Amino acid sequence: MSVAALEGMMLERAAKRDPWDGRSSGRSLSEVDEETLRAYVERGVERRRIPFGYTDARDVLARLGLLCDDGCLTNAAAACFCPSKNVMLRMGVLADSERVHILDNRQETGTLFQLVEAAELYILNNIRRAFVIDGSSLHREKVPEIPLSAIREALFNAFCHRRYEDDAAIQIDIFWDAVDIYSPGSFPAGYAPEDYLSGAVTASKPRNQLIARTLYRSDDIETYGTGLRRIKAACDAQGVPVEVFECVGSVHVRFTRAEAVAGGDPATGGPLRDGASDATESRKTAVLRRARERGGITTAEAAELLDVKDYTARRILNAMADNGFLEKTGGRRGRVYKPAQGSY
Structure with a gap:
């Protein structure tokens, strides 16, 4: 051991x-x-x-x-x-898995319920929603790319089962291809995430039994050790891959986003072109780096940087702006694309 x-x-x-x-x-x-x-x-x-x-x-x-x-x-x-005295929730939108380029960063204090609400709203505001028409009527409903029930379950699980003796906060990282919710702590000794996801273990073993009992009374969680299976069932029904794993003293629930499921382009948010996922990731990173270094980037500068035609550079820049990585400033002639300061 x-x-x-x-x-x-x-x-x-x-x-x-x-x-x-x-x-x-x-x-x-x-x-x-x-x-x-x-x-x-x-x-x-x-x-x-x-x-x-x-x-x-x-x-x-x-x-x-x-x-x-x-x-x-x-x-x-x-x-x-009680409102927390310290930051208990950190959230960010990140341009790359290295966490070097942070497009948005939030830190929150509050009661457990206020923090769950803030986290849920942040995630919903930074992922895509599709319009779905109910077959029984012409009513259009906005459906998040990740099931809301799975997001709520993951958030309540994170706050319920975290190790509070650890000063670290619950963290939410939103990437172009995934949403990662993680909290300080680990699974009970001798158990792994797969044991709960598969149903091999059904007994609830909460680290914080009094918090779990409190959340049960308001119907925010159940106490049957089925939270992870409910997350998986909701995601399976919507075709959203989800994985649960431990990493360096924290438990992660990671949802794969629609762009990645469809083989999307991280730079444009659309279908991959030329099958070059690594190349598009490198393009996006290069553009963001240059924009940050110089406070902005023009179409001509992006074309030279990426060794592409102006119209291709303009398409990439506009798509990145549409997806919240960049902000457009100025008119069409002499337009400058600056790193986005808000959420995307």
């Missing part, structure tokens, strides 16, 4: 004896975001998982078993219902 595996097992055993989420957070009732707590109770009552209505923060949290003997909130209560 490796040193890392042994350390993980020791931490897991210690956590079982004295779970982090059941310990006193040292935070008081006055720090509770009552709007978040009230909405939580209303959802729980509606789902028939909380048998009482909202009264006040002290009464509700006591009845939910989220107060300590010292009168302070448990860590579970603080995580769910």
Whole structure:
């Protein structure tokens, strides 16, 4: 057994004896975001998982078993219902897998529920949506390229099962070909992601049992160890490849985006031309690097850089602008393409 595996097992055993989420957070009732707590109770009552209505923060949290003997909130209560003191969520849109060219970068604090909502909105705003016409009517519905139910499940799983003793934040990386959601921690010792995805393991083994119980009461998660299978089932139904893996102390859920499934061009967001995926990735990276170095790039400069005709360079630049990698400035004559500052 490796040193890392042994350390993980020791931490897991210690956590079982004295779970982090059941310990006193040292935070008081006055720090509770009552709007978040009230909405939580209303959802729980509606789902028939909380048998009482909202009264006040002290009464509700006591009845939910989220107060300590010292009168302070448990860590579970603080995580769910108090704005975080530190950044707990980092999100970015990245131009390449090396994470060198960052097109957008956000850092968030808040309650667990606020962070899930912010992460969900960020992902939806930075992936594609298709218009689908229901066969029973002429109503057009916008369908995200990654199932919303799978995104929500992955986000709640990340916040529920993460290792809170670790100062690292939940992170979301959005690439042209994938969306990666990952959190500090690991799977229970002796288990692998495939065990849960295949259904070989069905027993839920949450690291943070009190947080899991809290999220169950609002129907935001189930407690049957089926979260990963529900993610996979939703993705399979929509033809979206998904993988779950561990990497350097973190658990990743990675969704493959539509462009990659279709064999897309990372520089243009469209079909590959000449079958050159590596070449198009290099083109995009080269254009972005030059645009960042000089504060912008013209069609003529891009044509010279890429050794292509002006019309080909213009097509690449316009496509990259349409996909949020660049921003157009100026008129058609003398137009400059600058690195995008917002999300794409």
